[in-house]
Amino acid sequence: MEEEIKLEVGKTLKLDITSYTHEGLGVGKYSGKNLDLNLENYPFFIFGAILGDTVLAEITSLNKSYGYATIVKTIEANNKDSRVTPICPAYKLCGGCNIMHMSYKEQLHFKEEMVKSTIKKFSGVNEFKQLPIIPSQNIYYYRNKVQVPVISFLNKTKCGFYERSSHKVVPLDKCFIQTEKSTNLVNFVKNIFVELGVKGYNELYDNGNLKHILIRKNHDESEMMVVAVVKDLSFLNEEFKERLIDKIIKRYPEVVSISINYNPKNTNTILGNTSITIYGNNYITDTLCGMKFKIGIESFYQINHDQTEILYNTAIKIADLNKDDIVIDAYSGIGTIGLIISKAVKEVYSVEIVKEAIDNAEENKKMNNVKNIHFVCNKAEDQIALWLNEGIKVSTIIVDPPRKGCDEKLLNSIIEHKINKLIYISCNPSTLARDIGVLSKNNYELKIVQPVDLFPHTNHIECISSLVLRNISS
Numbered sequence: 420m421e422e423e424i425k426l427e428v429g430k431t432l433k434l435d436i437t438s439y440t441h442e443g444l445g446v447g448k449y450s451g452k453n454l455d456l457n458l459e460n461y462p463f464f465i466f467g468a469i470l471g472d473t474v475l476a477e478i479t480s481l482n483k484s485y486g487y488a489t490i491v492k493t494i495e496a497n498n499k500d501s502r503v504t505p506i507c508p509a510y511k512l513c514g515g516c517n518i519m520h521m522s523y524k525e526q527l528h529f530k531e532e533m534v535k536s537t538i539k540k541f542s543g544v545n546e547f548k549q550l551p552i553i554p555s556q557n558i559y560y561y562r563n564k565v566q567v568p569v570i571s572f573l574n575k576t577k578c579g580f581y582e583r584s585s586h587k588v589v590p591l592d593k594c595f596i597q598t599e600k601s602t603n604l605v606n607f608v609k610n611i612f613v614e615l616g617v618k619g620y621n622e623l624y625d626n627g628n629l630k631h632i633l634i635r636k637n638h639d640e641s642e643m644m645v646v647a648v649v650k651d652l653s654f655l656n657e658e659f660k661e662r663l664i665d666k667i668i669k670r671y672p673e674v675v676s677i678s679i680n681y682n683p684k685n686t687n688t689i690l691g692n693t694s695i696t697i698y699g700n701n702y703i704t705d706t707l708c709g710m711k712f713k714i715g716i717e718s719f720y721q722i723n724h725d726q727t728e729i730l731y732n733t734a735i736k737i738a739d740l741n742k743d744d745i746v747i748d749a750y751s752g753i754g755t756i757g758l759i760i761s762k763a764v765k766e767v768y769s770v771e772i773v774k775e776a777i778d779n780a781e782e783n784k785k786m787n788n789v790k791n792i793h794f795v796c797n798k799a800e801d802q803i804a805l806w807l808n809e810g811i812k813v814s815t816i817i818v819d820p821p822r823k824g825c826d827e828k829l830l831n832s833i834i835e836h837k838i839n840k841l842i843y844i845s846c847n848p849s850t851l852a853r854d855i856g857v858l859s860k861n862n863y864e865l866k867i868v869q870p871v872d873l874f875p876h877t878n879h880i881e882c883i884s885s886l887v888l889r890n891i892s893s
Contacts, residue, residue, distance in 0.1 A: 426453045428478050431491055432463070436472045439529050440464055441537070441849070443518040443878040447476065447488070463488045466583075467511075467520050470529075471498035501525035506559075507595050514583040516596060516876040527552050527872060530880045534848050534870045541852035547865040553729060558875035561723045562597040563705075565634045566689055567605045569612075569619040571627040576619035578609045578632060586622060596876060600643075601634045604671055608632050608645055611666050617654050625685045628654065633680075633689070635714060637705035638724040644676040644703045646716055648690060650683055655695070664698045675699045678716060690717060702779075708732065708759045710787045713779055719752045723873040730844070730871045731759050734883045737867055738815055738842045740764050747806065747816040747838070749799040749829065754780030756819060756844070757792050767792040768811065770802040800828035807836045815840040824850025827857075834861040843884040851882055862889045 426432075426449075434447025445468025448460040463486045465476055473495040476488035496502065505511075505519040518526050531552045539545050555561065569578040570588050579591040594602050609619075612629050620627040633646035645667060649655075667674055677698035682691030694701065694716050702713040705720070708728050714720045721727035734756070740746065744764040748757035751769035753776050761767045769792060771777050777796040784792055795802050799818075807813065816838050818825055824847065833841060834857075841863065845851035855865055869883040 426458075426461075426478065426481060426486070428480060431475055431477050432488070433494065434463060434465070434474055434476050434488070436465070436468045436470055436474065439470060439533070441533055441878060443521070443529060445469065445472065445474075447474065461486070465490060466517075469496070469498055469502045469521065469525070471501070472496055498525075501528075507593075509589050509592075512582050513580050513589045514585075515580045515594065517583070517878055519876040523554070523558055523875065526875065527554055530872060530878075531870060533878075534868065534880060534882055537848040538852045538855060538865075538868060541849060542856035542859060542865070544855060544859050544865050547868055549868040549870070552870040552872060552880075553733065555723065555726050555872045555875045556729075557723075557725060559595050560598045561726070561875065562601070563636050563638070563724055564720070564722050565594075565597045565601050565605065567591060567632050567634075569609055569629045569632060571619035571621045576609065576613045576627075576629070578605060578619070598636070598640065600640055600671075601636060604634055604643065604645065604674075605632050607670060608647065608667065611663060612647065615654075615659055615662060617649070620650055622685065630682060631689050633716070635703055635716075635720075637703055637714075638707075641673055642676075642703040642705070643671065643674045644678075644714075644716070645674055646678045646680050646690075646694070648680045648682050652679070652681055652695075655679060655697075660697045668698070676701060676703055680716070707755060710758055710783075712753060712755060712758075712783050713786065714753070715775065715779055718776065718779060720755070721873060726871065726873045730873065730881055730883070731756060733869060733871060734817070734842055734844055735760055735763055737869060737883055737885050738817070738840070740815065744814045745812055747803060747813050749803070749816060749818045749825075750820045751780060751794065752776050752819075754783045754792070754794065756817060757794075758783060758787055758789055760817070761789050761792045765791065768806055768813070769794045770797055770799045772796065772798055798826075798828075800826060800832040803829070803832045803836065813838055815842060817842045817844070819844040820850075822847040822850065825854050830854060830857050834858065834863075837888055839888050841886040843882075843886065845882045845884065846879065848880065848882060851884060855884065855886065858886055863887065864889050 436445040438446045444464040447463045465488050475491040478488050480487045503522045567578050579588040618627045620630040628650050631648035635644040678694045678696045681693040702715045740763045745766045748769040751771040757767045757769040780794045863886040867885040871881045
């Protein structure tokens with residue numbers, strides 16, 4: 420007779436790791452009796468577990484259909500080449516990375532399989548060509564933007580990254596996915612603010628002032644930006660500005676932009692609506708795929724420079740563009756993709772709903788002396804209809820939406836106007852799959868999926884997908 424047990428927090432179980440979640444957690448399934456319930460393949464999600472391992476795991480939480488557990492010990496490591504000792508001593512606590520315990524080869528395998536299974540599950544499309552993932556050229560020190568929370572605790576100000584699934588801060592001494600100079604600059608700026616009498620913010624009591632420090636840099640660190648996010652501006656007199664600027668510039672002459680961002684709200688939103696630039700311009704300049712771009716405080720700009728060049732050049736290759744093509748660039752942001760592809764096509768029509776992004780795009784257009792691109796501030800779904808009703812013969816549309824994916828109205832507009840080819844650049848396989856499902860039900864065929872890794876040691880992945888309108892007559 421099968422022994423009855425009670426699953427509860429603190430109990431240990433022997434589990435075989437048979438798959439990963441989208442976040443890279445190992446999945447071990449339990450089957451057996453739980454008092455009067457027969458459980459069949461009840462999943463536990465386990466941080467740090469590797470596919471193929473057998474582990475003794477302690478239950479940390481239970482829900483109706485799944486639970487979480489932590490590894491007590493690895494009983495059998497059946498996939499030894501897939502596990503490495505994380506280079507970061509804070510890895511188990513810090514929420515900045517979540518798959519650093521995997522070898523890079525295993526990270527790539529996890530991401531490839533995650534993309535393939537997600538598209539099949541959520542799009543309903545089972546037959547498509549997925550190309551091998553393009554690995555990152557650099558797996559450490561690749562980030563060009565960091566946003567670091569600053570807190571006050573027991574009358575001490577410290578900065579760092581949030582612990583996994585919490586708002587506790589792990590002190591920032593060294594980070595292996597952002598550059599050493601960025602890390603040092605964050606700590607230096609924090610120390611200056613404390614020295615000048617501005618303490619860190621306490622979220623629990625909603626007091627203190629300095630909330631975040633944001634650093635942006637260009638690819639060779641010849642230009643860097645500092646943004647301090649504060650709760651109030653009462654400290655910001657001329658003397659404070661002069662002393663802050665003097666100390667930063669003497670130590671870091673590559674800093675060409677210093678701003679104070681005002682965010683009085685106690686929310687998870689980092690930046691407020693008001694930024695005051697106290698030194699230099701409110702942007703830095705970078706070179707990407709042979710073009711120059713001004714990058715503002717809130718501009719969307721991919722965080723892995725070298726891999727972004729590969730991403731965009733691969734997208735152009737997959738699109739198979741030529742000098743007769745007229746292309747729409749939806750969700751254009753500051754114009755990076757549109758300006759880069761303008762060299763390969765006849766005309767580019769770019770649309771973006773954020774006015775500040777369009778203003779930056781126009782500046783980038785002038786700076787690169789590009790004549791064959793047109794920027795409009797509007798909703799993409801509305802603007803596409805206007806362009807096509809004007810008689811513009813569009814052959815291809817390129818979309819690079821935020822994580823939530825394409826607006827339903829935009830997809831309907833693409834379908835309604837029968838645009839021949841869609842190149843979809845996505846940072847979220849789930850919403851990509853959802854949108855592929857909508858398009859595939861409306862006469863579009865998924866031709867190619869190309870994963871590109873821009874985010875080593877995290878579960879995030881970029882994908883380029885090509886969808887083509889089917890020829891009904893055939």
